[in-house]
Amino acid sequence: MADGLLTERTDKRHWRTLPVAVRIAVLYLGARVVTTGFLLLAASLSGVGSRFGPGAGIGDLMVGWDAQWYWFTAVNGYPVTLPLTGTGAVAENQWAFMPVYAYLSAALGTVFGSWGTAAVVISLVAGYLACLVFYRMLRPAGSQHPGGPQPALDQQTATWAVVFFASAPLAAMFQVGYAESLFLLWLFLALLLVQRRRYGWLYLLVPLMGFTRPGVLAFALFLGLFGISRWIRRRVEPLRGREIVHIVALGGLSVVVGFAWQVIAGVVTGDTGAYLATELAWRRNWLTGADSAFVPFDGFLRGAAFWFGSWGWGVGTGYVVLAASVIGVAALLIFEPHVRRLGLELRLWIASYLGYLLVVFFPQSSIFRLLLPISPLWGAAAMPRSLIWRVGVLAACLLGQWWWIYNMYALGNTYWQIP
Template structure:
């Protein structure tokens, strides 16, 4: 009896705390766990690792793409593209957007190093993203489930992104904010958010598609929810802005370098690490199709099996988003965004180990995992998240030294 009463009292005290404080407690505890994982990975790193034997945690936080962001902050973007011996464009800064590195450089000018500024941006943006995610999900799944979704999100297998010098945290904050504005019908406030998204990370084209689908749904439901002329204008203009902004970066790269294919050829230079025969041209959906054949051939199953598996996966995901009862609880906007983003990934991305990181914009779907009221289920999801997080950090950082281990 005393234990039960203490538990109820603790629960009541927890719910009396402001949401911002509860989210902060969850987020900071999650970051402490991730820091322990990074420290363990640093101790387990050997001479064969990309980082060498027992590097400091700071070296891990500044690894991989973080070095590209730092290089952009210091040197900017090249006007002459690097070429290999065969004349093909090699990896360079044009694959990365400018908002995050230059924002860190701006903050770094206040007396802290670029590295510290970049990690602080990731940490702060991650906390703010948790707050917005809670607000986005709360009216759909309830306050308790929304907090569990935040707990899953803060401890997710890719939660290391909240502590490394990558643009993911900032992009997620902007994305969740944009989805929140759409959910609250504050379309007029979307313009600056869409622009910032476009130059933080690739993905704004998916948001433009989402806005188009959202507008169609609003039109179909206009008898149940009035659709004003001003709202139609803002939805359309924001969708157009997203499309133009998303296409502008390849055009900017082309103008600056004098090569129209500068951006797409740069992106393809990463893909050539797997497909040596790749000609560097961009054809929508080709990369995923080629990758399915490539990976299944590597696994000894053959390209045909890979292509069939890809089709099955696409159909299964579509069915889940359309008919899954827990996903339907999240509302049409989260489902339309998820479908739009997945279609975008299928169209432009070559899947390899980085695909897990590129799934982060689907994080509002954590709300579906939080819907079941069973405490055993929810605690099991947290444990699975932490196990996945350690596995990912260990493989990508402690062992990260090959094409198969890229965060």
């Protein structure tokens, strides 16, 4: 018995002395094995009513849905003339998909001989690196800045947070042809640099984020709120002129990059509203007679009316629930003790991104995928030290992951089963 206890303790000690990159790699690969099993099962369950049909393979699932749009973009580029529907409205087209992931996959595809293989490899590698950076975000830096509100989770808690992140309900994004995994890598690197007050590389990361997928305007809002908080707290943490210049310049760059794709689409097509009209084309799948012009907050207001009306709960109830949800999320970010321990920077980012979604997005089945950038909240979920709690959260993650994969890939036969 003593030998057994000694061996167990030695194994634990050996695990903890492994380099962080190795430990994260082992956990990440384990999570990917589970997800691969789910995808294989989903492929075997794909039937006549599914988008993928009977006899689908795991490869079909990995390059399905929006991955087809990224591939089509890489092969055909962006249209000079916007395609139109039979009613004369702008149809779905490539302008809704940013170029970095599509063309990076095409470039690497020359090595692998396949765009799809390259796209999945990029997602896999970016997902691992995002896990590694996520761990670093939750651990204290070697020399923290004076008064800096960084999270300082212990090694075990940060590791559990990574396990939740790598096994989350949307973890399939780490191994399919979507840009989310790559965007999370750029985002986590950017947040880590802000945490550590190292701004130089952000001048590269902001454009990479902006041209990988939409969301960089949320980062502009985050930098604005971050700058205001630093000014308020300048007696606790000195705010030097050089930092002010960086924060203002990076905020301006984020705004410029955030609107650049709209300008590029307008110049290429000759239609200044090309990008927004393209994005709104997807909304017409849910709303008949949707407006052709973008109006801030209109998407969520229409979404509340659409979904609660569909469920028979009444439009008024939808608006009340929407307002209560906004207030509840704000209270969570401000008062919940575990969330507060994430640090001011991560909380400001989460608030900024959710505010951005509230302004621009129409809530539909893709909302689960679009919530991936608030993944730092897994750090809060890992803080309770009860093993029962942590195993329970992990089990919920895996159940949610299977539910999502089953509905979006094995079924995919109705309007709310679209990733």
